[in-house]
Amino acid sequence: MPEWVRWIPAVLLSAIIIAVVAFAASQGPRLAAGPGPAETNEVDDLNFSVFSEEGLAFIDEQRIPRLDLRDLPVETEPLGLPADGELVIGPHPQDLDYRLVLLASGGEGGARFTTVTFTITTKDGEVRELRVAPPREVAVGTFRDVEAFAVESAERFGYPPIASGTLLDLVLAAQESGEPETTRTASGDRTGLPTQLEITCTGDAFCQPIFVIDVG
Incomplete structure (x- = not known):
């Protein structure tokens, strides 16, 4: 034992030891564990997407945007x-698809979309509509391919399938008018979200489908 320690009164030495042990007990685990989780504005408290600058960067990084549409209206x-x-x-930016997740209160409780792009429309401080493109392989296609896609997706979303020949008629109308022509299915609510499929065709026989979701 060093000579100077012998001169410290026993009571004082005990107090010093207790203080050191207490500090180690309270601060040691914190220092060993490293810093806690960083505060972030990338998502909300329930891990749903936000569309701030940080949130948009996170969406592009993860490619899994999530929207809670269970309680309407949804405030912006x-x-x-x-x-x-x-x-x-x-x-x-890297030509990758997003995996959009929408939660709803009715039907099947929502839907998942693989999409190349989607648009959120707002009015009077509320979310009103979403327009969701399909995956890039069918985002634009021949009228036959898009018609097949429309028939396949009808059961999933609960809207009536388009009649055979509908898109050919749309292409012919576009050729006659010289402008793109558009049709839209009736609304289906199987997912709990009123959904229609809107299809626009041009005179060169190519069509573009997009899901239109009425939020409120």
């Missing part, structure tokens, strides 16, 4: 959305 301010306007997500 907590989501970082404009009160009136449109926000377009995509196409992705």
Whole structure:
């Protein structure tokens, strides 16, 4: 034992030892564990997407945007959305698809979309509509391919399938008018979200489908 320790009164030495042990007990685990999780504005408290600058960067990084549409109306301010306007997500900088997740209170409780791009429309401080493109392999296609896609997706979303020849008629109408022509299915609510398929065709026999979801 060093000579100077012998001169410290026993009571004082005991107090020093107790203080050191107490510090180690309270601070040691914290130092060993490293810093805690960083605070972030990338998602909300329930891990749903927000559309602030940080949130948009996170969406592009993870490619899994999530929207909670169970309690309507959905206010724009907590989501970082404009009160009136449109926000377009995509196409992705690396030409990758997003995996959009929508939660709903009715039907099957929502839907998942693989999409190249989607648009959120807002009005009077509320989310009103989503327009969701399909995966890039069918985002634009011949009228026959898009018609097959429309028939296949009808059962999933609960809207009536389009009649055979509908898109050929649309292509012929576009050739006659010289402008793109558009048709839209009736609404289906199997997923709990009123959904229609809108299809626009041009005179060169190519068509573009997009899901239109009525939020409120």
